[in-house]
Amino acid sequence: MNDLDYKFRKNTLSPKELIEFRKKLSEMDDENLEVLLRESWNDEEHDTTLVSAEQLNRIKGSVDANIGIESKHISFYKLAMRAAAAILLPLFVFSTIYLYQQNSEIRSEDLIVSTQQHERATITLPDGTKVTLNTQSSLSYNPKTYNQKNREIYFDGEGYFQVYKNLNRSFIINAKGLRIKVLGTVFNLSVRQIDNSAELSLEQGSVSMRSIQTGKEFVLKPNQKAIMNQQTGNIKVVSDESIVDASAWKRGDMVFRNTRFLSMIKTIEENYNITIIVNCENCERDSFTGTIPTNDLNEVLEILERSYRFKANIEGRQVTFSFN
Amino acid sequence: MSHEININEQILIYELKKGSLKAFNEIYRMYSKRLYNYSVQFTKSSVEAEEIVQDVFVKIWQSREKILQKETLRSLLFIMAKHLLINAYRSTANHLVYEEYVDYLDVVSTENAHVRMEYDEFESKVYKVIKELPHTQQEVIALSRFQNLTNKEIAQKLSLSEQTVKNQLSLGLKTLKDKVKYLWIIMIAFIFNYFSFLFFILGTLAQKHCL
Structure with missing residues (x-):
C-alpha cells in the first residue's frame, strides 16, 4: 500500500494500479490511513514548487478574515476611514464653533x-x-x-x-x-x-x-x-x-398749546385708554392751552370740568361730559 | 524542514499563545507552503488544498491558548489537518474525474510530461464534457459517481427502472470517456503538429546551412 499511496500522491498510478489502490483503500480503516499519512507528513520533503507566494497570501487573507483580523484590503479601508476622520474631525469642530458663533450672533443680533x-x-x-x-x-x-x-x-x-x-x-x-x-x-x-x-x-x-x-x-x-x-x-x-x-410726556405731562379741543380729547383718550363722549355743539372750535398730567385721570377730569364747566360721568372706561 | 529543535520556533509558539499576531504570521510563513503542498497531493484540486490550509490555520489561531506543543507545531498541524486529509484522500481516490485523470496521464505522461494538464484544468474539462451529455445521463452520473448512490437508489430517486439507470450510466460514461479521450487526441495531435512544424523549420534551416 505504501507504494500505491506514494504513486497516488505523485500522480503516477497506472489505470490498473488504480483499481488495486481503490480496493486496498476501501479495506483500510481511518486509523491505518492516519498512520500512513503521518509517516509521509513527518518524513518526506514535499515539492514546494506547486504553490505561489501570491496563492499563499490569498489563503492568509481568508484566514485573517476568518479570525477577524483586518487583512491589507480591510486595513486600507480602515486607513481611509481614519484619514476621513482626521479630515472631518477638525471640520466638524470648526463648523461647530462657526455655527455656534453664528447662532450666538443671531441670538444677540438685535436687542x-x-x-x-x-x-x-x-x-x-x-x-x-x-x-x-x-x-x-x-x-x-x-x-x-x-x-x-x-x-x-x-x-x-x-x-x-x-x-x-x-x-x-x-x-x-x-x-x-x-x-x-x-x-x-x-x-x-x-x-x-x-x-x-x-x-x-x-x-x-x-x-x-x-x-x-x-x-x-x-x-x-x-x-x-x-x-x-x-x-x-x-x-x-x-x-x-x-x-x-x-418731552412733557416724559415728565408725566401733556402740554397743549392752542390745540383744538377734539384733538386734545383724543390725546387724553389715547393716553388713558378711555372713551370720552362730549355732548357739546360749539366746543369743537375751541382751542386749549395748558398742561395736563399723564398719570392722574381724576386731575385731568377736574381740570376739564373747571375749564369748561361740565360734569364728567365715569362708567367703566367711558367718560361722558355733560354740560349743565 | 529539519528536525532540529528550533529555538526561534519555541519563542514563536510562546508568543502565539499570548496572542501575538506577528508570531502567527511567522508561523504561517513557516508552515503554509508545506501544508499546502502536502494537502494538494490528496485533494489534487488547488481549491480544496487552499481550504485545508485555511481551515487549519484558523483552528490554530482559535485554539492558540490551548497549544501544548512547546518546540514545534509540525505534529499539531497534522492533527488539525488529518480528518480533512483522510476525507480528501478517499473522496479523490474514488472520484470519477480522478479515474479519468489516471487514464489521461497514462497516455500523456510518458512522452509529454511537460505539457500535461494539471488536475484542476482536467477536472473542469471533464465537467464541461459531462454538461454536454443528455440530461438523464448527467443526472445518473452525478448521483452515481459524485454522491455515490447505488443504481437502485438512483432508480428510486429519478422514478426510472433500475435497468434504465444501468443503461444510461454506462452510456453516459462511455460517451464521457470517448469525449475525454477525444480531448487528448486533439491535444496530442496539436503537439505533434507543433513538433513536426518545428522540425520542418529546423530541417530547412539546417539544409540551408549545409548548402
Missing part, C-alpha cells in the same frame, strides 16, 4: 425694547445713553456691534434721548425715512410709522438729520424743531421757545 399702549420705559444703552420710550415705541440695537465703530440704533415711535457725549463714536438713529446723527445731545424724537410727520425737538447739543427720501441734511441747534413730512421727505426747521413741551 429690542418696546412699549405697549400706556407703557413707558427708560433704558440705558451700553454707552450710557439714556432713552425714555413713550407709548407704543420700540428701539433695537445690536449689542455686539453697538459702541464698536459707532452707536447705531433703529427706532420707531416717540422717545426722549439723552445721548452720552462721545465725539469718536456717532450715535445714529435709523427711523422711518430718517437718519439722525448726533454726538452728545438731549432731544425728543417722534417718528411713528403710522404718523404723517416726524418731529425732532432739540434741547441741547447739536443734531444732524438727513431725510432718506430727499437725501437732504439739516443741522439743528438747541431750541429748534425739525418736522419732516413723511410723504415728501421734506424737512422743515422751526425755532420753538417752548421746546421742552415736546
Whole structure:
C-alpha cells in the first residue's frame, strides 16, 4: 500500500494500479490511513514548487478574515476611514464653533425694547445713553456691534434721548425715512410709522438729520424743531421757545398749546385708554392751552370740568361730559 | 524542514499563545507552503488544498491558548489537518474525474510530461464534457459517481427502472470517456503538429546551412 499511496500522491498510478489502490483503500480503516499519512507528513520533503507566494497570501487573507483580523484590503479601508476622520474631525469642530458663533450672533443680533399702549420705559444703552420710550415705541440695537465703530440704533415711535457725549463714536438713529446723527445731545424724537410727520425737538447739543427720501441734511441747534413730512421727505426747521413741551410726556405731562379741543380729547383718550363722549355743539372750535398730567385721570377730569364747566360721568372706561 | 529543535520556533509558539499576531504570521510563513503542498497531493484540486490550509490555520489561531506543543507545531498541524486529509484522500481516490485523470496521464505522461494538464484544468474539462451529455445521463452520473448512490437508489430517486439507470450510466460514461479521450487526441495531435512544424523549420534551416 505504501507504494500505491506514494504513486497516488505523485500522480503516477497506472489505470490498473488504480483499481488495486481503490480496493486496498476501501479495506483500510481511518486509523491505518492516519498512520500512513503521518509517516509521509513527518518524513518526506514535499515539492514546494506547486504553490505561489501570491496563492499563499490569498489563503492568509481568508484566514485573517476568518479570525477577524483586518487583512491589507480591510486595513486600507480602515486607513481611509481614519484619514476621513482626521479630515472631518477638525471640520466638524470648526463648523461647530462657526455655527455656534453664528447662532450666538443671531441670538444677540438685535436687542429690542418696546412699549405697549400706556407703557413707558427708560433704558440705558451700553454707552450710557439714556432713552425714555413713550407709548407704543420700540428701539433695537445690536449689542455686539453697538459702541464698536459707532452707536447705531433703529427706532420707531416717540422717545426722549439723552445721548452720552462721545465725539469718536456717532450715535445714529435709523427711523422711518430718517437718519439722525448726533454726538452728545438731549432731544425728543417722534417718528411713528403710522404718523404723517416726524418731529425732532432739540434741547441741547447739536443734531444732524438727513431725510432718506430727499437725501437732504439739516443741522439743528438747541431750541429748534425739525418736522419732516413723511410723504415728501421734506424737512422743515422751526425755532420753538417752548421746546421742552415736546418731552412733557416724559415728565408725566401733556402740554397743549392752542390745540383744538377734539384733538386734545383724543390725546387724553389715547393716553388713558378711555372713551370720552362730549355732548357739546360749539366746543369743537375751541382751542386749549395748558398742561395736563399723564398719570392722574381724576386731575385731568377736574381740570376739564373747571375749564369748561361740565360734569364728567365715569362708567367703566367711558367718560361722558355733560354740560349743565 | 529539519528536525532540529528550533529555538526561534519555541519563542514563536510562546508568543502565539499570548496572542501575538506577528508570531502567527511567522508561523504561517513557516508552515503554509508545506501544508499546502502536502494537502494538494490528496485533494489534487488547488481549491480544496487552499481550504485545508485555511481551515487549519484558523483552528490554530482559535485554539492558540490551548497549544501544548512547546518546540514545534509540525505534529499539531497534522492533527488539525488529518480528518480533512483522510476525507480528501478517499473522496479523490474514488472520484470519477480522478479515474479519468489516471487514464489521461497514462497516455500523456510518458512522452509529454511537460505539457500535461494539471488536475484542476482536467477536472473542469471533464465537467464541461459531462454538461454536454443528455440530461438523464448527467443526472445518473452525478448521483452515481459524485454522491455515490447505488443504481437502485438512483432508480428510486429519478422514478426510472433500475435497468434504465444501468443503461444510461454506462452510456453516459462511455460517451464521457470517448469525449475525454477525444480531448487528448486533439491535444496530442496539436503537439505533434507543433513538433513536426518545428522540425520542418529546423530541417530547412539546417539544409540551408549545409548548402
